[in-house]
Amino acid sequence: MITVGIDIGSITAKAAIVEDGKILGTKVIFTGYNAEAAGLKVYEEALSEAGFDATAVSKIVSTGYGRNSVKFADRAFTEILAHAAGAHFVNQKVRTIIDIGGQDSKAISLDEAGKVKNFVMNDKCAAGTGRFLEVMARALEVNLDEFGAMSLKSQKPAKISSLCTVFAESEVISLIARGEHRTEIIAGIHESIAARVSAMLARVGVVEPVMITGGVAQNEGVVHALEKKLGLKIEVSPWAQVNGAIGAAVLAATL
Amino acid sequence: MNQSDPGAMKTLGVYLFGQAKKLSLKFKKAPTMKDLMMVYYSEAKSAKVTGRKVAWITSGGPVEPLIAMGVIPVYPENHGAMIGASKMGAGLCEKAEAMGYSNDLCSYARSDIACATVNGGPIGGLPRPDMLVCCNNICGTVLKWYETQARYFNVPLFILDTPFCHTGYFEEAARYVRSQIDEYIQFIEDVCGKKYDFERLREVGLLSFEGQKLWQAVLDTAAVRPAPMSAFDAFYHLALIVTLRGTKTAGSYYRNLLAQMKDRVARGIGVVPDEKYRLLWDNIPIWPRVRWLSQKFASHNACLVADTYTSAWCGTTKYIDESRFIDSMAEAYTRIYLNIGVDEMAKTVIEMIDKYDVDGLVLHSNRSCKPYSFGQLDIERIVGEERGIPCLMLEADMVDDRSFSESQIATRIDAFMEIIKERKKNKG
Numbered sequence: 095m096i097t098v099g100i101d102i103g104s105i106t107a108k109a110a111i112v113e114d115g116k117i118l119g120t121k122v123i124f125t126g127y128n129a130e131a132a133g134l135k136v137y138e139e140a141l142s143e144a145g146f147d148a149t150a151v152s153k154i155v156s157t158g159y160g161r162n163s164v165k166f167a168d169r170a171f172t173e174i175l176a177h178a179a180g181a182h183f184v185n186q187k188v189r190t191i192i193d194i195g196g197q198d199s200k201a202i203s204l205d206e207a208g209k210v211k212n213f214v215m216n217d218k219c220a221a222g223t224g225r226f227l228e229v230m231a232r233a234l235e236v237n238l239d240e241f242g243a244m245s246l247k248s249q250k251p252a253k254i255s256s257l258c259t260v261f262a263e264s265e266v267i268s269l270i271a272r273g274e275h276r277t278e279i280i281a282g283i284h285e286s287i288a289a290r291v292s293a294m295l296a297r298v299g300v301v302e303p304v305m306i307t308g309g310v311a312q313n314e315g316v317v318h319a320l321e322k323k324l325g326l327k328i329e330v331s332p333w334a335q336v337n338g339a340i341g342a343a344v345l346a347a348t349l
Numbered sequence: 350m351n352q353s354d355p356g357a358m359k360t361l362g363v364y365l366f367g368q369a370k371k372l373s374l375k376f377k378k379a380p381t382m383k384d385l386m387m388v389y390y391s392e393a394k395s396a397k398v399t400g401r402k403v404a405w406i407t408s409g410g411p412v413e414p415l416i417a418m419g420v421i422p423v424y425p426e427n428h429g430a431m432i433g434a435s436k437m438g439a440g441l442c443e444k445a446e447a448m449g450y451s452n453d454l455c456s457y458a459r460s461d462i463a464c465a466t467v468n469g470g471p472i473g474g475l476p477r478p479d480m481l482v483c484c485n486n487i488c489g490t491v492l493k494w495y496e497t498q499a500r501y502f503n504v505p506l507f508i509l510d511t512p513f514c515h516t517g518y519f520e521e522a523a524r525y526v527r528s529q530i531d532e533y534i535q536f537i538e539d540v541c542g543k544k545y546d547f548e549r550l551r552e553v554g555l556l557s558f559e560g561q562k563l564w565q566a567v568l569d570t571a572a573v574r575p576a577p578m579s580a581f582d583a584f585y586h587l588a589l590i591v592t593l594r595g596t597k598t599a600g601s602y603y604r605n606l607l608a609q610m611k612d613r614v615a616r617g618i619g620v621v622p623d624e625k626y627r628l629l630w631d632n633i634p635i636w637p638r639v640r641w642l643s644q645k646f647a648s649h650n651a652c653l654v655a656d657t658y659t660s661a662w663c664g665t666t667k668y669i670d671e672s673r674f675i676d677s678m679a680e681a682y683t684r685i686y687l688n689i690g691v692d693e694m695a696k697t698v699i700e701m702i703d704k705y706d707v708d709g710l711v712l713h714s715n716r717s718c719k720p721y722s723f724g725q726l727d728i729e730r731i732v733g734e735e736r737g738i739p740c741l742m743l744e745a746d747m748v749d750d751r752s753f754s755e756s757q758i759a760t761r762i763d764a765f766m767e768i769i770k771e772r773k774k775n776k777g
Contacts, residue, residue: 159760173764175767
């Protein structure tokens with residue numbers, strides 16, 4: 095049975111095609127201002143790239159912030175359930191998930207069967223999310239893709255104490271003005287994200303193995319800062335950015 | 350009265366309208382909350398015409414001594430709830446911020462302080478007070494808030510200081526609070542310019558006690574499956590036990606409401622169609638979004654069957670002794686839910702979880718109300734350890750809707766309900 099999961103996030107829209115435990119294709123596009131159009135577009139592009147016709151698809155599940163605007167989906171689930179299903183699909187032993195997306199970061203704890211036990215999400219503030227990193231990258235005039243590698247070279251990460259994205263940006267600008275090296279500032283930004291996320295993790299309780307998902311998992315600097323803060327190894331999902339979409343496709347197979 | 354004075358004419362108009370409404374209610378079997386609140390506010394707003402005194406009082410303050418002397422109590426917090434529910438909170442909060450008040454200040458305080466200067470809000474502002482009565486059993490903010498208002502209106506302020514009950518109630522605290530009740534009586538005598546009527550206070554005390562017991566009985570009906578009413582209904586029906594406890598009006602309203610709820614129970618009618626999941630609410634409602642939240646939970650067949658907020662107005666009846674109301678009142682007002690330690694709060698929450706047989710706990714982390722929100726992480730943890738039910742934390746504000754993010758809250762509620770449904774399914 096072929097199922098499709100569509101995850102409409104605040105920055106990107108993702109689709110995943112799954113058949114009997116195998117991932118047949120994934121696709122990521124920018125969401126833009128029209129979530130409904132993005133859902134259709136990412137679905138069609140994922141199918142055409144994987145060489146499938148829509149008639150081959152049995153069930154579709156949508157997730158993410160735009161989950162209710164995917165009108166052609168059979169059902170919508172929240173990204174908490176979808177990320178749990180996706181992580182469990184990739185590694186059945188995973189008991190704790192850190193998901194850092196565009197406007198949300200969350201900690202999810204799973205029971206032995208891979209079911210969601212509890213979750214905590216960031217409050218309304220965007221600090222510690224993908225959007226926060228984008229703002230910082232702009233202030234530092236560094237391509238976001240280089241953030242991870244650069245921060246790993248850091249000797250003494252700068253201290254970013256502000257919890258607010260806007261104030262953190264001005265804090266970063268004043269660090270630049272003081273002549274602080276970019277790598278140290280970037281490492282400091284990653285440590286501030288790690289501090290926020292680990293506070294959420296403490297609330298759900300950390301049980302290993304821990305997996306990180308969501309677009310920000312592709313940033314090795316954030317992963318490194320989290321590992322340092324938590325004192326444990328974090329598994330990066332090989333499907334980090336499309337993990338929610340894969341989870342949605344897995345859930346679709348259970349409908 | 351000078352007929353050219355438009356203010357006095359308006360007051361007279363409000364008074365006549367209130368009297369006409371009151372008369373019409375005499376012929377009506379069961380007046381609605383809206384009717385009663387209309388009469389209450391018209392009487393308060395026309396107190397100048399009728400020569401009665403108006404006291405502004407905090408929601409947890411002892412109101413019975415005022416009612417016994419014919420003083421009309423008015424509640425800025427109840428008014429704040431009305432401002433929030435009519436979605437006028439953000440505008441008034443912005444006004445207060447422009448006056449120099451921090452946006453970290455309680456939104457009831459902000460909207461009240463702003464409203465007093467412009468007579469805005471859904472009812473065109475509260476009537477001018479003759480005195481202010483502030484009891485700090487609910488929070489410390491009220492002290493500065495009432496001081497500000499006492500200066501603004503240039504009226505006397507009485508502060509009733511109730512020590513925080515970390516682990517219990519001690520003799521020293523009892524004596525301290527009891528002695529202030531005497532000062533309170535003296536204060537009312539001074540402002541009213543007449544001798545205190547203790548016989549009347551005894552009657553008012555009995556009515557207040559009866560009203561609180563009736564309110565508890567109304568809330569208790571939601572322990573039945575399906576619940577005949579929800580916390581969202583309780584938020585609405587609460588107004589009288591706050592504003593008019595100690596009056597016959599409150600008693601007859603709740604007697605009637607209780608009969609209606611009992612009838613619904615007898616006929617098996619639930620307020621949420623096809624109730625499948627039962628939840629407990631903690632903290633003050635998110636007033637501007639009560640309807641949205643109610644519909645959101647109902648769409649998951651979930652009923653918020655009880656809450657720690659509305660039950661606070663009947664949570665201390667165990668300390669009240671009808672035969673010595675004044676003495677026991679001191680203890681009852683000191684030991685309210687917001688003036689006790691987190692361990693005791695958690696105990697109360699767990700008792701409610703058991704009593705109402707709920708599947709999950711929803712905690713509103715209320716940006717405005719620090720004493721209510723401060724211990725919630727501990728309460729969440731204790732509930733998790735003792736009862737193992739899922740807990741959901743919603744960050745918002747009771748009045749200021751700028752602190753509410755619909756799509757984020759919707760995702761949290763949906764995910765929380767997914768967990769609860771999955772658990773119920775597995776339990777069979």
